[in-house]
Each structure stands twice: as structure tokens, then as C-alpha cells.
Amino acid sequence: MAATNEQSIAIWLEGVALVAIFVLELKEYRRQGRERVGQHRESAAQMAIMQSQADATRANAEAAKDNAEALKNSERAWILVRTLRTGPYRRDGRWVWNDGRPLTMADTLRNEHLKPELIGYAIKNYGRTPGWVRLIGAMRGSWKR
Numbered sequence: 001m002a003a004t005n006e007q008s009i010a011i012w013l014e015g016v017a018l019v020a021i022f023v024l025e026l027k028e029y030r031r032q033g034r035e036r037v038g039q040h041r042e043s044a045a046q047m048a049i050m051q052s053q054a055d056a057t058r059a060n061a062e063a064a065k066d067n068a069e070a071l072k073n074s075e076r077a078w079i080l081v082r083t084l085r086t087g088p089y090r091r092d093g094r095w096v097w098n099d100g101r102p103l104t105m106a107d108t109l110r111n112e113h114l115k116p117e118l119i120g121y122a123i124k125n126y127g128r129t130p131g132w133v134r135l136i137g138a139m140r141g142s143w144k145r
Contacts, residue, residue, distance in 0.1 A: 077131025084120035088113050 088095045088103040095103035107113060125131045 075128050077125050077129050078127035079123060079125050079131045079133070081133075082122045084122055 087098040088107075089098070090096075097103060103113060121136065123133060
């Protein structure tokens with residue numbers, strides 16, 4: 001009977017030890033859970049800081065791009081082309097050419113008054129760097145869209 005009593009005590013001690021181990025592991029598990037929650041909050045705060053830094057970096061990059069574009073625009077050639085009226089003119093109630101000849105109905109029917117060579121240009125560079133006019137041309141007719 002002594003062996004049975006000792007076995008019962010051993011089983012009870014083993015059960016108490018298992019319960020104690022379970023309680024200790026449960027406490028450790030809860031402590032780690034609290035630490036993980038804290039770590040998660042820290043990570044979320046760090047991510048928010050990194051996002052704000054990324055937004056600030058993006059804004060700075062856009063501002064630098066705008067500044068570079070403004071500098072480029074301030075230094076480029078700004079060429080303005082104006083058309084000049086070269087004839088015919090209305091003078092004293094009638095239409096005349098530059099040399100004083102009257103514009104006739106025949107001139108108008110032949111579209112003499114619409115010839116591209118009668119169009120004059122005034123070209124001026126308002127920019128800081130030289131600009132070149134590579135082509136000057138004109139068309140007769142109407143624009144179609």
C-alpha cells in the first residue's frame with residue numbers, strides 16, 4: 001500500500017507541477033502579448049513618421065523640379081512673331097496698295113490681296129538667350145478643324 005500512496009503523491013506533485021508550469025507559461029504568453037502590442041504601436045508610429053518624411057521628400061522634389069523649370073524658362077529665348085499689315089489699306093474711303101495704286105475688282109477676284117508674299121513679320125526675342133527662326137511660311141485658305 002505504501003507504493004500506491006507514494007504513487008498518488010507523485011501523481012499529485014506532477015499535476016501541481018504541470019499546473020504551475022501552465023500558469024507560468026500563461027503569464028509569459030500574456031507578457032509577450034503586451035510587448036507585441038507595444039512593439040506594434042511603435043512600428044505604426046515609425047511608419048507614420050516615415051510616410052510624413054516621404055511626403056516631405058516628394059514635395060521637396062516637386063519644388064526643385066518647378067525651380068529648375070522656372071530657371072530654364074527664364075533663360076530661354078522667348079520669340080514673339082507679329083504679322084504686319086502690308087496692304088492693301090483703306091485710305092480716304094477706298095482701298096489702295098502700298099504704292100498708292102487702287103485695289104481693283106480684278107485684283108480681288110485674282111486674290112492678289114491675299115498673296116503670302118504680302119504678309120510682313122516683326123520678330124522680337126524677349127528672352128535672355130539667342131533664338132533662331134528656322135522657317136517662315138504662310139498658307140492661303142481657311143483652317144478646317
